[in-house]
Amino acid sequence: MSESETIIEVKNVSYRYDETKVLENITLSVPRGTFLTIVGPNGSGKSTLLKLITGLLKCREGEIRLFGKRVEEFKEWEKIGYVSQKANRSIHFPATAFEVVRSGLAKRTGLFRFYPKEAKDQVMEALRAVDMERYAGQNIGALSGGEQQRVFIARALVGKPELLVLDEPTAGVDVKIVDALMEVLKKLNRETRLTLLLVTHDIAPVLPVTSQIAYLNRTIHFLGNAGEFRRLKNEDFLRFYGLDAY
Numbered sequence: 001m002s003e004s005e006t007i008i009e010v011k012n013v014s015y016r017y018d019e020t021k022v023l024e025n026i027t028l029s030v031p032r033g034t035f036l037t038i039v040g041p042n043g044s045g046k047s048t049l050l051k052l053i054t055g056l057l058k059c060r061e062g063e064i065r066l067f068g069k070r071v072e073e074f075k076e077w078e079k080i081g082y083v084s085q086k087a088n089r090s091i092h093f094p095a096t097a098f099e100v101v102r103s104g105l106a107k108r109t110g111l112f113r114f115y116p117k118e119a120k121d122q123v124m125e126a127l128r129a130v131d132m133e134r135y136a137g138q139n140i141g142a143l144s145g146g147e148q149q150r151v152f153i154a155r156a157l158v159g160k161p162e163l164l165v166l167d168e169p170t171a172g173v174d175v176k177i178v179d180a181l182m183e184v185l186k187k188l189n190r191e192t193r194l195t196l197l198l199v200t201h202d203i204a205p206v207l208p209v210t211s212q213i214a215y216l217n218r219t220i221h222f223l224g225n226a227g228e229f230r231r232l233k234n235e236d237f238l239r240f241y242g243l244d245a246y
């Protein structure tokens with residue numbers, strides 16, 4: 001496997017904000033085409049790990065590599081698409097689904113000023129990938145939570161990333177449409193070999209679609225596939241929560 005085939009490499013990473021370590025000795029390797037879900041309870045360090053991987057926090061202990069390059073030297077951020085928690089976004093602005101997705105090309109407007117037709121094709125292709133083509137002209141505020149989330153996934157996809165990072169993509173989304181959202185992710189992963197890194201505290205809807213699961217609670221307590229995760233017992237989870245002494 002060439003170096004670039006390992007999309008994310010996390011080696012012996014620890015992190016502390018002040019006195020307490022919130023991450024301890026994390027080691028993870030994400031080969032191209034993997035759908036990795038990081039699951040863990042509130043405060044388990046999921047966001048901290050994501051911030052370290054995306055360079056928002058400085059990695060002071062251990063090493064993180066993206067596409068084979070140390071995160072400190074990594075510059076090809078267009079290879080990474082990011083979908084943040086729905087709750088963090090303002091969606092009540094007057095923009096169509098098309099315009100929201102096109103905003104994902106903002107960094108490339110220099111190029112697309114001269115090629116508006118290509119920009120339009122790319123936006124429509126991204127909307128098609130999440131099965132939202134027919135909603136292109138709809139105001140984003142008029143769409144359901146799950147539909148909006150698909151539009152935001154399309155916005156992350158429009159720049160053709162090789163890695164898509166999703167932070168709690170199902171937060172606040174109606175349970176009935178979470179499964180449809182998961183199917184969209186599965187399709188993207190299987191059909192385009194897009195590498196996915198999803199962070200959640202709710203594993204149930206992700207289990208049927210993810211290829212790897214890491215259970216994080218300060219450290220990685222479990223790393224394996226969905227079948228292996230299903231075989232975990234209650235006492236294993238008590239141990240993960242640090243409750244085995246009770």
Ligand SMILES: Nc1ncnc2c1ncn2[C@@H]1O[C@H](COP(=O)(O)OP(=O)(O)OP(=O)(O)O)[C@@H](O)[C@H]1O
Nearest residue numbers: 017018022040041042043044045046047048049201
């Ligand atoms: N900026 C900060 N300064 C100090 N402590 C922090 C800071 N950010 C997070 N923490 C602490 O670090 C720990 C891990 O937080 P983090 O946000 O990474 O967890 P999380 O798994 O993403 O939680 P949640 O699911 O609630 O979002 C928590 O105890 C949190 O209080």
